[in-house]
Amino acid sequence: METSQEQPTPRVRITPLTGVDFAKEVARGIGVSAGMALLWGLEIIRNACFRMLDRFNVPARRKRASAFPPGQPRKRQSA
Incomplete structure (x- = not known):
C-alpha cells in the first residue's frame, strides 16, 4: 500500500494585459x-x-567538388 499523497494542483491566476x-x-x-x-x-x-537554371540545363558544378581545400596540408606536430 502506498503512503504518498497526491499533490494539490496549483491554482492558475490569469491577469489581464495592460494597454502597453x-x-x-x-x-x-x-x-x-x-x-x-x-x-x-x-x-x-x-x-x-x-x-x-534547370530550364537552361545549367549543371550543378562544372568541376568535381572536394571536401579538402587546395594546396599542401598543414604539418601537425605529434604529441
Missing part, C-alpha cells in the same frame, strides 16, 4: 508575421531561380 503589454504583443505578432512573409517571399524567388 497588449501593444507589445500586437507588435510582436506583426513582426513575426512580417518575418515569415519575408522568408516565404525569398523561398519563392529561390525556387524560381532554380527552375530557371
Whole structure:
C-alpha cells in the first residue's frame, strides 16, 4: 500500500494585459508575421531561380567538388 499523497494542483491566476503589454504583443505578432512573409517571399524567388537554371540545363558544378581545400596540408606536430 502506498503512503504518498497526491499533490494539490496549483491554482492558475490569469491577469489581464495592460494597454502597453497588449501593444507589445500586437507588435510582436506583426513582426513575426512580417518575418515569415519575408522568408516565404525569398523561398519563392529561390525556387524560381532554380527552375530557371534547370530550364537552361545549367549543371550543378562544372568541376568535381572536394571536401579538402587546395594546396599542401598543414604539418601537425605529434604529441
